[in-house]
Amino acid sequence: xxxxxxxxxxxxxxxxxxxxxxxxxxxxxxxxxxxxxxxxxxxxxxxxxxxxxxxxxxxxxxxxxxxxxxxxxxxxxxxxxxxxxxxxxxxxxxxxxxxxxxxxxxxxxxxxxxxxxxxxxxxxxxxxxxxxxxxxxxxxxxxxxxxxxxxxxxxxxxxxxxxxxxxxxxxxxxxxxxxxxxxxxxxxxxxxxxxxxxxxxxxxxxxxxxxxxxxx
Amino acid sequence: xxxxxxxxxxxxxxxxxxxxxxxxxxxxxxxxxxxxxxxxxxxxxxxxxxxxxxxxxxxxxxxxxxxxxxxxxxxxxxxxxxxxxxxxxxxxxxxxxxxxxxxx
Numbered sequence: 208x209x210x211x212x213x214x215x216x217x218x219x220x221x222x223x224x225x226x227x228x229x230x231x232x233x234x235x236x237x238x239x240x241x242x243x244x245x246x247x248x249x250x251x252x253x254x255x256x257x258x259x260x261x262x263x264x265x266x267x268x269x270x271x272x273x274x275x276x277x278x279x280x281x282x283x284x285x286x287x288x289x290x291x292x293x294x295x296x297x298x299x300x301x302x303x304x305x306x307x308x309x310x311x312x313x314x315x316x317x318x319x320x321x322x323x324x325x326x327x328x329x330x331x332x333x334x335x336x337x338x339x340x341x342x343x344x345x346x347x348x349x350x351x352x353x354x355x356x357x358x359x360x361x362x363x364x365x366x367x368x369x370x371x372x373x374x375x376x377x378x379x380x381x382x383x384x385x386x387x388x389x390x391x392x393x394x395x396x397x398x399x400x401x402x403x404x405x406x407x408x409x410x411x412x413x414x415x416x417x418x419x420x421x422x423x
Numbered sequence: 424x425x426x427x428x429x430x431x432x433x434x435x436x437x438x439x440x441x442x443x444x445x446x447x448x449x450x451x452x453x454x455x456x457x458x459x460x461x462x463x464x465x466x467x468x469x470x471x472x473x474x475x476x477x478x479x480x481x482x483x484x485x486x487x488x489x490x491x492x493x494x495x496x497x498x499x500x501x502x503x504x505x506x507x508x509x510x511x512x513x514x515x516x517x518x519x520x521x522x523x524x525x526x527x
Contacts, residue, residue, distance in 0.1 A: 351506075
């Protein structure tokens with residue numbers, strides 16, 4: 208059995224509470240004092256967890272509750288202005304426009320991968336809103352991260368369909384947001400290639416996890 | 424007036440679909456020529472009214488463009504990057520892209 212000392216000198220960790228209670232009750236000298244301090248520390252932590260339950264957290268903890276997602280989907284109406292008009296906010300029901308719902312759901316899949324697997328709250332690990340604009344420009348063959356939000360073109364209809372159809376594209380673009388807030392790999396040359404590669408990998412992970420696929 | 428638009432980057436950067444566009448308005452119909460020359464003047468590019476971007480992009484998968492306009496012996500070249508926020512510049516880029524010959 209291993210125990211971990213805290214800066215205050217008390218012992219806690221994987222020592223089960225019933226052992227600590229027995230030590231506090233029946234132990235002698237240092238062992239009893241140490242067990243009492245560990246129990247008191249555990250009680251304080253439990254109280255803190257109760258007080259912060261439901262709040263977004265900046266760092267991952269096995270005991271953290273799931274923070275709320277914050278998705279905002281806009282319609283650029285085939286123009287150049289971003290983000291456009293808000294057409295679906297967090298918690299709002301699906302709308303008639305499939306592109307809007309695809310981005311909303313794709314953001315959800317991506318957000319869940321980062322939270323459930325890596326304990327990361329949104330792209331910046333600070334719970335920031337995921338903002339996406341659909342119908343950007345006319346017949347645009349592109350999807351991109353502009354440094355603060357994502358936008359998606361409708362495709363030319365001949366070679367490309369709308370860029371919201373593939374959830375791995377959405378995961379790819381959102382991962383650029385993760386990269387920009389972590390390593391900020393410069394988007395040119397080799398660092399740009401690494402930046403792209405990370406987005407490709409995590410885009411695929413988003414899709415595979417959302418579809419329940421494993422690596423086997 | 425002669426114009427050239429080169430394009431690079433983007434999530435779907437396929438060279439065959441993003442070949443440079445070259446136009447000489449002298450070879451266009453009167454309406455097409457008037458449309459393009461009107462857009463060029465709206466941008467103010469010949470008067471230095473369009474600023475080039477510099478340095479790496481803050482975002483990712485953003486398209487970049489090199490736009491060259493030659494008029495009366497003067498040649499002006501600017502480097503642009505999506506999202507283009509100037510409506511006149513965006514309209515000119517879109518108009519030039521509509522003249523791109525796509526593979527069949």
